[in-house]
Amino acid sequence: MAHSNPLSHRSSFQSQESSFRRPQVAGKFLVSSERKVWIRGVTYGAFRPRAHGDHYPEPAVVDSDFSQMAASGLNAVRTYTVPPRWLLDLAFKHELRMMVGVPWEQHVAFLEEKSTPGRIEEQLRAGVRNCTGHPAILCYAIGNEIPAAIVRWHGRGPVERYIERLYHAAKEEDPDGLVTYVNYPTTEYLDLPFLDLVCFNVFLESQDRLRAYLARLQNLAGDRPLILTEIGLDSRRHGEVTQAHVLDWQIRTAFAAGCAGAFLFGWTDEWYRGGHDIEDWDFGLTRRDRQPKSALAVVRQALAEVPFVLKKSCPRVSVVVCSFNGARIIRDCLAGLSKLEYPNYEIIVVDDGSTDTTAAIAAQYNCRVIRTENRGLASARNTGLKEAKGELIAYIDDDAWPDPDWLHYLIETFQSTEHAGVGGPNLPPPGDGPIADCVANAPGGPVHVLISDQVAEHIPGCNMAFRKTCLEAIGGFDAQFWTAGDDVDVCWRLQEKGWTLGFNPAAMVWHHRRNSVRAYWRQQRGYGKAEALLERKWPEKYRPAGSITWGGRIYCKALARALTMRSRIYHGIWGCAPFQSRYEPAPGFWQSASLMPEWYLIILSLAGMSALGLLWPPVLGAVPLLLIAVSMSLVQAANGAIRAS
Structure with missing residues (x-):
């Protein structure tokens, strides 16, 4: 197939009407055309170079491979060398998204010679430039597993700064492209907050250990998507039956842990590295002659069922929204709740004596509206608890709205643990203005406190769920807390009873921050009054000078900075x-x-x-x-x- 000018392809794709577009980051997930994109990927290559330099098989072979991938439920391909334009066109034809690896000499001391960093950057720019504008691009990987010995030799700081330099170089060449670095557990400590995606290669052959490690990686990822860029098992050493079994639970565990996607390593046993064909590793879903292994059918079934396997009986969940004069903001909350993917839930809106049109707006949605006198937030939460018909009660603030899979992740945690309550992160939505951005990066906001990667000491009231029986056992919320502090109090009381709280990093909600100094000041005054009530009720939780003591770690970006x-x-x-x-x-x-x-x-x-x-x-x-x-x-x-x- 003849090579052609990338610019001509760019213009033709821009004029083509297609729902297949580059995804964008939305909190912990990827979206395209306002629909969530789950990455179900496989690695491809590296292959022995052909005569004219392409590191890929003949176009006819690639076309056949991509066709079989798409038929098997795969929607993304990871490469380790920059693909030619014709390969990107084939990926677009089969609606496969390409994670493009840009190779460079990262296995040597690349910061030693003064000329090497600049030459690597130019090499990377050329690779990204070759793919710029193509709609099949998922993201660019500007590095892959820099050896731990190299990182220690140069020092963590210089390596981090150089990766950031490559990140900005890639962004300059393709501003709309997502850019990542593929890390692995041996250099997990690299701090790379500028990356669009957090990507890790993880090979663990124990499901419990993988589940625990993914919880750690999710907390390291923070409010960014986590993608596993290599998982798999060698069928030569373990057998094809064991390979199929392990891939099945690796896929299901990755998505259950809230990953935005995963790449299986790899498509075929054909693998070329270091100038040689690798003959003693067989990680592929197909053999070298492209005959499928038993793992391919198992993978097809698992990919069809993830991210969630709907059980015959899903517990009833009552979602409670408490609002006082929330007419300006509650519509987004209720619209988001109406789009939840969970099949068995009800929405209860408790109008706590509003004098605006809160109740009238709520009546336009499929929910129960309960109007009361103005008795404060904790009392409103108790009203919702009393009226709830579900065995689980989920609370969300009227200035927040959930991810469509919010309840799925909360229920997944309840069903796999004995926790009395479960919470998740609350992220500031983009576009709220500079003051809201400042508030989001300031101390004093709603944050979670974790004792471990999966066990919480505190979950904030804007995103918390409880077993109804546990809430009733402690008498519900303390009505003295009118505007804040009720969530802290209820968490402490549940733990005082001997119960635990869980945390699921994928059970996210979008939560507006205050967008004016006056509103922020009013909120902090309310928090201050709540702190005084908490100190009076829980003196053992406070230092003599009046500040609170936490046993766990506070997950707050402002504090970390x-x-x-x-x-x-x-x-x-x-x-x-x-x-x-x-x-x-x-x-x-x-x-x-x-x-x-x-x-x-x-x-x-x-x-x-x-x-x-x-x-x-x-x-x-x-x-x-x-x-x-x-x-x-x-x-x-x-x-x-x-x-x-």
Whole structure:
């Protein structure tokens, strides 16, 4: 097949009407044309180069392979070399999305010679430029498994900065393309927050260990999609029957853990590496002659059923929305709830004495509307609990709306554990304005606190669900909490009873942040009153100075950016541990002091003493202390702002 000018292809594809478009990131998932895209992928290659340099089989063979992939339920292909344009066209023909790997010499000390980094960047730019604008592109992988020894030799910081340099180079060449780096457990500690997708190659032959490790990776991924870019098993050593069995649970476990997709390694046993055909590994779904193994039929069935296998009996869920004068925001919430994919749920709107049109708006949706006097948030939640017909009660705020699979993930956790409650992340939606963005990156928002990757100490009220029997056993919510604090209190009371709370990182909701300084100030005043009530009720949970103590880790971007702590990496004996993680010590007093409320009381006291010094000079000694205290807060705020940008 003749090669052609990429620009001519670009124009022809732009004019072609097709629902097959490049996906975009939406929180923990990928979407295209407002529909979620689940990546069901397979790796392809690398192959022995042909005479004219292509690292792929003849076009007729590729066409046959892609046809068989599509028929097997696969919708994405990962390559390890930049594909020629004709291969991208074939992928588009079969509606396969391409994850394009751009190879470079990452297995040597690539930062040693001054000329090497620039040459690698130009090589990467040329590879991305070859694919720019093509609708079959899923994303670009700007690196794959830089060896741990190389990372240690250069240092974690320089490697992270160089990957970021390559990321921006790829973005300059194809601004609409998603860009990622494919990591693996041995360099899990690399901190790459700029990537569009979090991608890992993970080969684990124990389902429980894979499930636990995916929970860890999800927390590392934060509010970005997690994709497994290599999973699989060698049929030469384990047998084709075992390969099929393991691939089945690997696929199901990946999607149940909230991954946005997974790539099976690989399509065929034909594999070329280091100038040689690899003859002693057989990871493919097909043999070298493209005859299918037993794994292919099993994979086809598993891919058809993921991400969720609907059980015959799905527990009834009552979704409760409590609102006071929420007419401006509740419509998005109810519209989102009406699009939930879960088959067995009801919506209850508790109108807590609103004086606007909240009840009238709610009546336009398929929900029960219960109107009460204005008795506060906790009382409204209790009203919803009393009226609920479901065995599980899910609470969401009126200024939030759920991902369509929100309930699926919550119920998955309830059914696989004994947790009394389960929560998930709440992400700020894009487009709310600069003030809302600032608030989203500031301390004081609704965050979860985790004891481990899967067990929570606190789940925020905008995204929490409970077993009805457990809530009733503790008497529901404490009605003294009018605007906030009820979620913290109910979590502590459930744990006091001996129950546990779970966390599912894929059970996400979109949650508006305050978009004006006045609204944010009003919210923080409400939080302050709630803190006072909590301290009075739970004095053992607070420090003598009045700040709360958590046993778990607070998952808040603002805190992570402000608390720049020196971390320690576990490399194992001789640096050969297969799983090398980064450990961060608890922040010391001087690192966390300026984030505590009492710190600002100290500043006010020093300011008062400094002002008094105008009348009584001996107390002017407070002025240097005041400047130091204010400077510490400003430096920490500036550091957080720089890291956020």
